[in-house]
Amino acid sequence: MPEGHTIHRAALDQRKMLAGKVLTVTSPQGRFSAGAEELSGQTCTAIEAYGKHLLYHFQLGSALHIHLGLYGQFRTAKAPPSEPRGAVRVRLLSDTHVVDINGPNTCEILDQAGLNALTNRIGPDVLREDADPEKAWAKIKASRVSIGQLLMDQSVIAGIGNIYRTEILWRQKLHPKLPGKSLDRTSFNRIWADAVALLQLGVKHNSIITVEKMAKSKSRYRERVNIFAKETCPACRSEIRKFEMAARRVFSCNTCQVPPEI
Numbered sequence: 326m327p328e329g330h331t332i333h334r335a336a337l338d339q340r341k342m343l344a345g346k347v348l349t350v351t352s353p354q355g356r357f358s359a360g361a362e363e364l365s366g367q368t369c370t371a372i373e374a375y376g377k378h379l380l381y382h383f384q385l386g387s388a389l390h391i392h393l394g395l396y397g398q399f400r401t402a403k404a405p406p407s408e409p410r411g412a413v414r415v416r417l418l419s420d421t422h423v424v425d426i427n428g429p430n431t432c433e434i435l436d437q438a439g440l441n442a443l444t445n446r447i448g449p450d451v452l453r454e455d456a457d458p459e460k461a462w463a464k465i466k467a468s469r470v471s472i473g474q475l476l477m478d479q480s481v482i483a484g485i486g487n488i489y490r491t492e493i494l495w496r497q498k499l500h501p502k503l504p505g506k507s508l509d510r511t512s513f514n515r516i517w518a519d520a521v522a523l524l525q526l527g528v529k530h531n532s533i534i535t536v537e538k539m540a541k542s543k544s545r546y547r548e549r550v551n552i553f554a555k556e557t558c559p560a561c562r563s564e565i566r567k568f569e570m571a572a573r574r575v576f577s578c579n580t581c582q583v584p585p586e587i
């Protein structure tokens with residue numbers, strides 16, 4: 326599952342390829358033919374990310390809404406386009422570039438009411454300048470649910486996925502099982518600030534990097550993390566604990582992150 330930085334990076338990259346241009350929209354696979362026909366020939370006015378959702382705005386006021394889900398992917402190339410690879414749900418073609426979207430979880434056209442409904446159900450996105458952290462704080466401080474789960478709940482706070490959740494809590498010395506209502510305001514402020522900084526770095530490098538000293542990686546896309554899927558804590562050498570939380574793997578160092586008394 327891509328985390329929020331991937332989608333913001335896609336928005337940034339695709340903006341240069343498609344925004345301000347008249348697009349030819351098709352559905353080579355055929356499952357989005359009617360939608361493609363409705364959008365084709367219009368100017369794409371803007372592309373923006375909201376959490377893990379990508380929105381392509383079009384001149385007549387509607388927007389193409391994409392959520393990749395677990396298996397979806399973007400493929401970008403320079404025009405002229407080659408034959409579609411695999412089941413391409415949507416192909417967006419400008420005079421210079423082509424963007425193919427395969428296997429998205431959500432692919433639909435939204436009108437203004439639909440857009441409002443979507444943005445209202447998404448929590449503040451740590452990568453958006455208009456994000457209001459107070460909205461996330463209000464939900465977290467009122468919740469008995471663990472902070473580990475709350476950070477993954479896109480209606481509470483948007484953009485953080487499993488790796489960032491694990492890493493941010495370790496960096497802030499907070500155990501994932503701590504209930505939201507037990508979190509103090511200072512700790513929340515630190516979580517928010519760390520999430521903003523780390524995800525911005527993720528957009529810049531198109532990769533998850535949560536370590537302070539960034540060793541040179543041979544692969545451009547290799548994640549550089551502290552405890553996610555690791556055996557030993559880099560700070561204290563204790564064993565990293567692994568457990569499930571809402572069906573997702575989470576890791577903690579029970580020395581650096583003292584478990585709450587339950």
Ligand SMILES: [Zn+2]
Pocket residue numbers: 558559560561562563578579580581582
């Ligand atoms: Zn440790």
